[in-house]
Amino acid sequence: MPSTDHRRAWPEDLSSYCFEVPFNQDSILFEKARGIRLTDTAGRSYIDSLSGVFVTCFGYSCEPVLDAVTQQLRTLPFNPPLHGTNRAALALTDALARLAPEGLNTVKLVNGGSEAVEAAMRLARYTQRQLGRSGRYKILSYYHGYHGATFGSLSLTGRPDVTRFGPGLPGAVHVWSPDMFAAVHQVEAEESGRLAAEAIERTLLAEGPDSVAALVVEPVIHLRGMAIAPDGYLARLREICDRHDVLLVFDEIVTGFGRTGRPFAAQTLGAIPDLMCVGKGISAGYAPLAAVLFNDTVAGILSDGPGPSSFAPSHTYAANPLAAAAGLAAVTHYTEGGFPAGNVALARSFNDGLTQAIADRGDVRGIGLLYGAKLRPLPDDPDASAGAAVASACQERGLILRGQDDWITLAPAFTTTAAETEEICGKLTDALDKVYGGRV
CATH class of the missing domain: 3.40.640.10 (Type I PLP-dependent aspartate aminotransferase-like (Major domain))
Structure with missing residues (x-):
């Protein structure tokens, strides 16, 4: 399981950089990406189930787009x-x-x-x-x-x-x-x-x-x-x-x-x-x-x-x-590229895996390849922070999704394979088990 201590991968002085979100020990310094996986400067790998932020719908190595941009750059x-x-x-x-x-x-x-x-x-x-x-x-x-x-x-x-x-x-x-x-x-x-x-x-x-x-x-x-x-x-x-x-x-x-x-x-x-x-x-x-x-x-x-x-x-x-x-x-x-039809099968598989992972810990909302889950409240949690806790536990396990308040969201790339779908849902299950202490 990847450590959450990324400090050794960062330069010592970060005073000149203004971050998009508050910097903390979970912040990642990304180095490279391929398919739907990202790698940080410490060599840790992450599977991206959010498509960056609903953006990288064909993953991080889509040759048709890379070729078009390269040709345009030269022209x-x-x-x-x-x-x-x-x-x-x-x-x-x-x-x-x-x-x-x-x-x-x-x-x-x-x-x-x-x-x-x-x-x-x-x-x-x-x-x-x-x-x-x-x-x-x-x-x-x-x-x-x-x-x-x-x-x-x-x-x-x-x-x-x-x-x-x-x-x-x-x-x-x-x-x-x-x-x-x-x-x-x-x-x-x-x-x-x-x-x-x-x-x-x-x-x-x-x-x-x-x-x-x-x-x-x-x-x-x-x-x-x-x-x-x-x-x-x-x-x-x-x-x-x-x-x-x-x-x-x-x-x-x-x-x-x-x-x-x-x-x-x-x-x-x-x-x-x-x-x-x-x-x-x-x-x-x-x-x-x-x-x-x-x-x-x-x-x-x-x-x-x-x-x-x-x-x-x-x-x-x-x-x-x-x-x-x-x-x-x-x-x-x-x-x-066949994605309108292919996405139907991927959505069905992903929805089944996500529903099984969430189980009785929340309610899944899905339409196409957009997913959210409203999570059950955690004990003694007046700030309703289950979403952030689950997202952090996922990141520890090398899975990127978004979590805030009482919800998490996922948006898998259209190129996600059956094996990657299973891996995403497995890591999410492990994270939920950690946060909720196992199934109830």
Whole structure:
């Protein structure tokens, strides 16, 4: 079993580096990767059951993407963005429009999920203004969702921990998701969806429909332990938004590119938004990349007539040829590499193994190759930290997943083998046995 003491693998002085998360004895200095395994500077190996963070859907050694990026790097690594674009970006936007739900025909490329959400917020407000609804600036989103790390996207993230940055963006209004109603009122999923949709419409009416530009939702809420939208719920939101001239935005940064069984959760769950934010798996982790897709109504606001639309201000590296080449190769690999069909069998096997590992220590939530488990509380644990304890025990055993509060999440790469699935579930079982003291 790997030791949790990684200090001997780190340089002595780390004072110049600002970490993404607080540095502690479990922090890893990664050295290399192959397949779905990572190796640190001390030579320890880890099997990645989270696809990095829902990103490396083909693992860490996908030759088609590596080849495309290498060729692009040697040909055109960058182009002046104020003066033109590149072939890879044009081809990628066409591929994304063909893969997307019907009606989302226009694509704006950006660098990451936070930028995609920011762009969608600006597009929603601008569209409403150009349609003669200048008073519509408010944007509704979930409590305890997550939409990114920039100021606007954090404002939509209705969590207490983001208030340390001070007041958020004016007009951000939060609503409760269906899983809250299910937990508090002890109702079935479909009823929780009905109650949540009704509460959202009541909030919209209380705020004044003439002040609301958009509703932004995650079809599957990662930071609530993969809370999956109940059947019919997103369709209800579509009806509510249409009734009140509010734009519906799906944050599919986690759920896109085959994670839910179809290319996007909008297709899996049966509702089409006006705008859709995508990222993470879009480049399979080989370059920073994300996008906003939107319908003809929004696109028409950005164009003087037939032909391409334009939307600024933008970013220096948006539609960068290297990132676009990675994205085009990844999207092509997904559509032509047999993954839509292959993922069905992998999802079935992984779900069976995960359910057996969790057993009576929690409830498994799964859709496609996205998994969460709401864990049973630990004795004498007022902070509800079972998720972090299980994640730490997994890391000790060379398994990477995410755990926080009372949940864990997993998102295996599409290339995960049957043997690797068994190994992941075995390590998770051992970790759960340690945290819970064996099965009860």
